[in-house]
Amino acid sequence: MPMKGLAGKRVVITGGASGIGAATVERFLEEKARVAVIDFDSAAGRALRQRHPDLAGVVEADVSDPGAVEGAFRELDALLGGVDVTINNAGISIRHDFMDITPAEWRRVMSVDLDGVFYVAQQSARRMLAGAGGVIINMGSTSGMNGYPRYADYDAAKAGVIELTRTMALELAPKIRVVAVCPGYVWTAMQEAEYTPEMKAAVDAKIPMRRHARPEEIAALFAFLASEEAPYITGHPVIIDGGEIAGGLASR
Amino acid sequence: MKLKDRVAIVTGATSGIGAASARLFAEEGARVAVSGRDESRGREVAAAIDAAGGAAVFVRADVRIADDCRRLVAETLRAFGGRLDVLFNNAGVYHPHNAIDCTEEEWDATLDSSLKGAWLMSKYALPTMIAQRGGVIIHQASGWGIQGGDQAVAYCAAKGGVVVMTKAMAIDHGPQGIRVNCLCPGDVDTPMLPEDARARGLNFADYMKGAANRPLGRVGTAEELARAALFLASDDSSFMTGAALVVDGGGIAD
Numbered sequence: 120m121p122m123k124g125l126a127g128k129r130v131v132i133t134g135g136a137s138g139i140g141a142a143t144v145e146r147f148l149e150e151k152a153r154v155a156v157i158d159f160d161s162a163a164g165r166a167l168r169q170r171h172p173d174l175a176g177v178v179e180a181d182v183s184d185p186g187a188v189e190g191a192f193r194e195l196d197a198l199l200g201g202v203d204v205t206i207n208n209a210g211i212s213i214r215h216d217f218m219d220i221t222p223a224e225w226r227r228v229m230s231v232d233l234d235g236v237f238y239v240a241q242q243s244a245r246r247m248l249a250g251a252g253g254v255i256i257n258m259g260s261t262s263g264m265n266g267y268p269r270y271a272d273y274d275a276a277k278a279g280v281i282e283l284t285r286t287m288a289l290e291l292a293p294k295i296r297v298v299a300v301c302p303g304y305v306w307t308a309m310q311e312a313e314y315t316p317e318m319k320a321a322v323d324a325k326i327p328m329r330r331h332a333r334p335e336e337i338a339a340l341f342a343f344l345a346s347e348e349a350p351y352i353t354g355h356p357v358i359i360d361g362g363e364i365a366g367g368l369a370s371r
Numbered sequence: 372m373k374l375k376d377r378v379a380i381v382t383g384a385t386s387g388i389g390a391a392s393a394r395l396f397a398e399e400g401a402r403v404a405v406s407g408r409d410e411s412r413g414r415e416v417a418a419a420i421d422a423a424g425g426a427a428v429f430v431r432a433d434v435r436i437a438d439d440c441r442r443l444v445a446e447t448l449r450a451f452g453g454r455l456d457v458l459f460n461n462a463g464v465y466h467p468h469n470a471i472d473c474t475e476e477e478w479d480a481t482l483d484s485s486l487k488g489a490w491l492m493s494k495y496a497l498p499t500m501i502a503q504r505g506g507v508i509i510h511q512a513s514g515w516g517i518q519g520g521d522q523a524v525a526y527c528a529a530k531g532g533v534v535v536m537t538k539a540m541a542i543d544h545g546p547q548g549i550r551v552n553c554l555c556p557g558d559v560d561t562p563m564l565p566e567d568a569r570a571r572g573l574n575f576a577d578y579m580k581g582a583a584n585r586p587l588g589r590v591g592t593a594e595e596l597a598r599a600a601l602f603l604a605s606d607d608s609s610f611m612t613g614a615a616l617v618v619d620g621g622g623i624a625d
Contacts, residue, residue: 120373120607123598285624292586292621327545328612336610343602351595353586354624355617362545365538365613 124347125150129175129199132156133182133239134209136163138307139258142334143206146342148173155198157182157191157209157239175199182209182235183227192242201250204345205243207236207257212273214313225272232276237283244291252294254345257284259299259356261364277301281356288354296353298344303360306331327362372400373605378451380404380443382434382492383462385412387561388511391593392459392600393417397425399601401457404447406432426451434462434488435480444495454503457604458496460489461511463529465563467522467570481525485511486532493540497549505548509603510537512553512615514623522571530555534615541613550612552603557619558582559591586621 130147134140135156147154148171155175158164164177176198180191195202210232213224236257247253262270263277281299288297304310304322310331314322323330340359343349358364379396383389385407393405397420405417405427413429420427428450432439447455463485466477489510500506515523516530533553540551558564568578582590599618602608617623 120605122607288621288624289586293588296587327542328550328610329546332610339607339609340611343607348598348602349595349618351587351591351620352599352616352618354621355619357616358614359608359611360613361610362538362541362613366542 121150122342122346122348125152125342125345128152128203128345129201130154130204130206130345131195131199131202131239131243132206132208133235134158135206136160136167136177138309139302139305139334139337140206140208141167143208143338143341144171144174146335146338147204150342152204153199155195157188157195159209182239183230185234185238188235188238188242192246196246202243202246203251203253205239205253205255206341206345207239207255209235209239210258212270212309212313214269216269217271220272228272229276232273233279233283236280240283240287240297244287244295247295248291253296255287255291255295255297256341256344257297257299259284259301261301261303261358261360263299263301264356264358265364265367284356285354292353296350298352298354299356300337300340300344301356301358301360302332302337303358303363304331305334305337307334325363326360327365330361332359332361373601373607374457375400377401377456377604378404378447378454379457379459379604380406380447380455380492380496381459381461382406382432382443382488383511384416385409387563388556388559388593388596388600389459389461390416391597392461393427394420394423395594395597395601396457396459396604397423397427399605402426402451403428404443404450405429406443407462408433434460434492435483437491440488440491441495443492444499448499453499455496455499455506456503457507457509458492459509459511459600459604460492462488463511465523465526465567467567468524469522470524473525478525482529482532485526485529486536489533490536493551497544500549501544501547506550507604508540508549508551509600510551510553512537512555514555514557514617514619516553517555517615517617518623537615538613545612550608552608552611552614552616554596554599554603555615555617555619556591556596557585557622559593559596561593564590585619586624589620591618591620
């Protein structure tokens with residue numbers, strides 16, 4: 120169902136070419152927003168453009184590169200003339216034991232999941248402060264709140280995103296609202312690549328709602344938080360996990 | 372319309388966030404049981420919804436009393452064709468006291484309305500929701516159910532209880548298709564604020580200046596909290612359960 124006040128908003132979505140990002144692109148297009156995407160995957164970006172000719176544009180950039188992010192925002196200035204809503208969605212994860220994490224892997228995860236969020240948020244906030252304000256939504260995760268074996272780097276980065284969100288909200292209020300969305304398990308290609316059907320079934324069984332989220336359910340939360348339905352929400356992580364971390368392993 | 376043909380109960384709906392939520396739910400297509408202790412105010416809220424083209428009944432109930440809760444659910448089912456889709460446990464009272472000053476009566480009134488009442492209402496609403504294979508429960512918690520506040524020992528205890536009860540209920544009833552979440556407002560412009568200022572012996576203007584001291588620089592409105600409740604009540608939040616949605620202008624981010 121449509122959310123108040125999103126029509127005509129200039130929305131930037133990072134990692135928008137696939138997964139939750141692509142579902143978010145679709146949602147904001149349905150809301151009649153003007154949507155542009157930053158993604159490093161040029162093939163996926165081209166496919167997205169073909170699927171959605173009404174996109175304002177797809178800019179190819181790696182969010183972990185501050186120079187590339189700055190350049191991408193200059194392109195977005197030409198495409199959109201400013202930014203009202205930023206969905207800081209791009210992220211990666213690597214499934215590996217803590218003892219096996221190499222410095223290069225650690226740096227890669229931190230650079231996309233935490234550094235990238237910072238670069239994109241700062242470029243966005245600069246434009247929002249100069250304009251009429253805006254909303255920045257950062258992709259956290261229940262991984263930033265609980266421990267998950269084999270994702271130590273990802274968990275640490277997401278915990279960082281949540282604290283970055285709180286402090287940004289304090290400094291940038293009242294012109295900019297800053298919120299983190301913390302999904303639990305979402306069924307995307309990123310998840311599919313790492314899980315066997317047996318692993319998925321085992322995960323579903325421990326979630327109170329007995330299933331993974333659909334990407335469009337996360338997109339709906341982004342739409343709500345970005346809209347005029349949520350003008351008093353800032354500075355907090357919002358959990359959307361089917362009840363997964365309401366209890367945890369100790370709950371059963 | 373986000374709640375077309377759904378049936379909702381809102382407790383504490385005779386004023387403030389409850390009244391605003393009852394109105395908004397009705398605008399979005401729900402048939403609403405408006406409940407509270409004050410009959411004349413409650414009838415006004417229900418009549419205004421009817422006058423605006425919505426469907427509402429007033430059911431007088433004190434959520435501290437089990438029989439009232441049972442009757443509120445039964446009368447709602449009778450009025451609206453046996454369905455119950457949304458239960459918003461909004462009723463609550465507040466007495467500004469520390470552990471020494473809080474009387475046993477105030478402690479009981481606070482815990483019984485916010486915590487026990489939310490449990491009792493859920494207890495009687497859940498069987499219908501489970502039989503329907505779906506339903507949504509929203510508890511009214513508070514930012515002070517997550518962090519501590521001054522002169523609010525019973526309130527913090529009650530609201531902290533609500534936040535964790537929300538999680539417990541989400542775990543138990545998720546497999547039955549029931550979502551259970553809570554709202555955590557900061558100070559909201561409702562009749563509770565002038566009452567609190569008076570009880571603390573503060574001038575209302577000074578009190579409001581203090582209350583606005585948060586990142587967004589103002590207190591919330593009942594309408595803003597109603598919008599958040601609507602999100603939790605609607606299919607837009609279909610994967611959210613066990614969550615505490617903080618709507619406080621950044622108050623407890625600090």
